[in-house]
Amino acid sequence: MKLNIAVLAGDGIGPEIMKQGVAVMQAIAEKFNHEFTYNEAICGAHAIDEVGDPFPEETFKTCMDADAVLFAAVGDPRFDNNPTAKVRPEQGLLAMRKKLGLFANVRPVATFDCLLHKSPLKDELLKGADFVVIRELTGGMYFGEKYQDNDKAYDTDIYTRPEIERILKVAFEFAMKRNKHLTVVDKANVLASSRLWRQIAKEMEPQYPEVNTDYMFIDNASMRVLTEPTFFDVIVTENTFGDILTDETSCITGSMGLQPSSSLGEHTPLFEPVHGSWPQAAGKNLANPVAQILSAAMLLEHFGLNEEGALIRKAVDASLDANVRTPEIQVEGGAQYGTTEVGEWIVNWIKN
Amino acid sequence: MKLNIAVLAGDGIGPEIMKQGVAVMQAIAEKFNHEFTYNEAICGAHAIDEVGDPFPEETFKTCMDADAVLFAAVGDPRFDNNPTAKVRPEQGLLAMRKKLGLFANVRPVATFDCLLHKSPLKDELLKGADFVVIRELTGGMYFGEKYQDNDKAYDTDIYTRPEIERILKVAFEFAMKRNKHLTVVDKANVLASSRLWRQIAKEMEPQYPEVNTDYMFIDNASMRVLTEPTFFDVIVTENTFGDILTDETSCITGSMGLQPSSSLGEHTPLFEPVHGSWPQAAGKNLANPVAQILSAAMLLEHFGLNEEGALIRKAVDASLDANVRTPEIQVEGGAQYGTTEVGEWIVNWIKN
Ligand SMILES: CC(C)[C@H](C(=O)O)[C@@H](O)C(=O)O
Ligand SMILES: CC(C)[C@H](C(=O)O)[C@@H](O)C(=O)O
Numbered sequence A, B: 001m002k003l004n005i006a007v008l009a010g011d012g013i014g015p016e017i018m019k020q021g022v023a024v025m026q027a028i029a030e031k032f033n034h035e036f037t038y039n040e041a042i043c044g045a046h047a048i049d050e051v052g053d054p055f056p057e058e059t060f061k062t063c064m065d066a067d068a069v070l071f072a073a074v075g076d077p078r079f080d081n082n083p084t085a086k087v088r089p090e091q092g093l094l095a096m097r098k099k100l101g102l103f104a105n106v107r108p109v110a111t112f113d114c115l116l117h118k119s120p121l122k123d124e125l126l127k128g129a130d131f132v133v134i135r136e137l138t139g140g141m142y143f144g145e146k147y148q149d150n151d152k153a154y155d156t157d158i159y160t161r162p163e164i165e166r167i168l169k170v171a172f173e174f175a176m177k178r179n180k181h182l183t184v185v186d187k188a189n190v191l192a193s194s195r196l197w198r199q200i201a202k203e204m205e206p207q208y209p210e211v212n213t214d215y216m217f218i219d220n221a222s223m224r225v226l227t228e229p230t231f232f233d234v235i236v237t238e239n240t241f242g243d244i245l246t247d248e249t250s251c252i253t254g255s256m257g258l259q260p261s262s263s264l265g266e267h268t269p270l271f272e273p274v275h276g277s278w279p280q281a282a283g284k285n286l287a288n289p290v291a292q293i294l295s296a297a298m299l300l301e302h303f304g305l306n307e308e309g310a311l312i313r314k315a316v317d318a319s320l321d322a323n324v325r326t327p328e329i330q331v332e333g334g335a336q337y338g339t340t341e342v343g344e345w346i347v348n349w350i351k352n
Helices: A014-032 A045-051 A057-065 A089-099 A115-118 A161-177 A192-207 A220-225 A241-251 A289-302 A306-321 A339-351 B013-033 B045-051 B058-063 B089-099 B114-116 B161-177 B192-207 B220-227 B237-254 B290-300 B306-321 B341-351
Strands: A001-012 A034-039 A069-074 A104-110 A130-136 A146-148 A152-160 A181-186 A212-217 A235-239 A261-264 A270-271 B002-010 B035-040 B066-071 B102-108 B130-136 B146-148 B152-160 B181-186 B212-217 B235-238 B262-263 B269-273
Touching: A001 A014, A001 A057, A014 A034, A014 A069, A014 A289, A014 A306, A014 A339, A045 A089, A057 A069, A069 A289, A089 A161, A104 A241, A115 A306, A115 B192, A130 A161, A130 A241, A146 B002, A146 B013, A146 B192, A152 A161, A152 A192, A152 B114, A152 B192, A152 B306, A161 A181, A161 A220, A161 A235, A181 A192, A181 A220, A181 A241, A192 A212, A192 B146, A192 B152, A212 A220, A220 A241, A220 A289, A220 B237, A235 A241, A241 B220, A261 A289, A261 A306, A270 A289, A289 A306, A289 A339, A306 B220, B002 B058, B002 B262, B013 B035, B013 B237, B013 B290, B013 B306, B013 B341, B045 B089, B058 B089, B066 B290, B089 B146, B102 B161, B102 B237, B114 B306, B130 B161, B130 B237, B146 B181, B152 B161, B152 B192, B161 B192, B161 B235, B181 B192, B192 B212, B212 B220, B220 B237, B235 B237, B262 B290, B290 B306
Parallel strands: A001 A034, A001 A069, A069 A270, A130 A235, A181 A212, A181 A235, B002 B035, B002 B066, B066 B269, B130 B235, B181 B212, B181 B235
Antiparallel strands: A104 A130, A104 A261, A146 A152, A152 B152, A261 A270, B102 B130, B102 B262, B146 B152, B262 B269
């Protein structure tokens, strides 16, 4: 298969982990006789410095011309604590999502038995948890009308029927492919927008009679993912709730550095780690490249290359079993591996 | 001291736990020669049935005439999954908050060493965690302009300067009385309303030079309370984020049935358990009365009756140590005590 990949390494540890992600894709290409081409483009703080725009038109075009985007992370401390700065890396992220129409952010929440002890949750609670959170990514308060002066400020949490229908469709279809249990998370006891979500979900339910659909308020969901994470199969929720809930659910795995995600929508699909740009670690060969590598696996699987994706996952499991791990998940007394060493080990495993 | 208490038992397990809460207050009144009077008033599903209004004018007057409100919980399954019902118990809750001007919801997050094993978090993470979450309770999306038709819906997350200043003042003052560490939780990288919060907090910082103030995005906070709950001293946040975060932080204690809260503001202060009305357990003598009893302790402490509050807390600790516990926190093989038995044990301990 020929795939044209837009490569957006971004800021902080981005370039380091991206290097390993691309190396793994290339190892797969060679092994399976695919032809992957990689087109690098700038974004984030990096792009603000170079051209004054965190998601330049040029980068947008590279993404639109590609079959898929492999993204790392953006963000820089120079822009933190300065949320009122005119141009911020996050704006690039939001522009990217909006312009590429990436309305469905899909985060598989997978646990690794050998890392249960790293989770903040008690091991036995988490064991066997395996669900997907689908976050609406281009609507709600992130993009509704905003206003701010010295005495008053507001944001508008707005959703239209087509926006809700298309994300629920993605969610129902994921549930059909998985264990047929969908949980719609909202705040329908308070919010009008949630009531419309719930109304539309109920209208759509008969189209998916095999799916067991339930409804949960976001405050309850934020507890239930802690007390009974195995309850869930597919969760769907709106943008702001999804921002909070996906971080919470990634965190409980105890292995943020291992969690990939995809963002799907109208144009080119995008694949990225759930973690951020970790600026403090940039250039230190410390960051775990596995989330980036598993993002590459998700990318391949998106195009039906399931054998290829599975091989990457096997290689990652093998690296964990062999204790080839970056410091944050290394066992006590275990040898410490850097970003490069973990990446190269996985590449070699795939080659052999 | 003379105190006129409005007693709102509400729905579900409310009346059962309230009975114990009032009995404990009365035991304190007798021991310390105070004169507490109790005026019962209806609210919630209960009040909808009786007078068609979940927070009737009569109840409002009882609250306004009182020195404090002791509240239990509202909510009934007949109104669940029917968020579009014209009159719902939650509306009574929101009306109560708004009409009493209860803009500051204060939730101490305290752990009990003997209950660490009940927490979803690993014991060692939670040990020593002791912080307070202050949630703005009468603004934001809960009360901003709403609209809903068949094709579109929106809610408005709106805050004015005076609303933000008064809640931040409460938060800074709590921090001064505690360990002088305030964390302002927002989403200032996306929301205009959050940017105004952050701007005002920064303006107020110099008035509290001893307070170490930091800022955290809500998505980070939802993780940090899991990975490092001991980091926090006082957290302050807006209504919707507070709804999610306070439930998450109560849940990690592993003892929701033991967590009290207060809501302070313009008029009569209100004290209530953080848990809900648990309709399934109503009338079964199963519910833990301790959160209600500790809410009474918070009430007394609010009026400077610190010795009285401390005695209640000691009695509760003694009941836990003596394994006089309701089923959800009882140790394996321990005798099972009901709502009444736990309440009576605590009353007797106070008397003796
Ligand atoms: C950086 C920020 C704007 C972004 C968001 O809130 O969507 C991030 O938290 C995320 O979840 O990808
Ligand atoms: C019942 C509901 C309206 C309420 C809220 O969202 O405020 C509840 O969840 C709470 O936290 O007290």
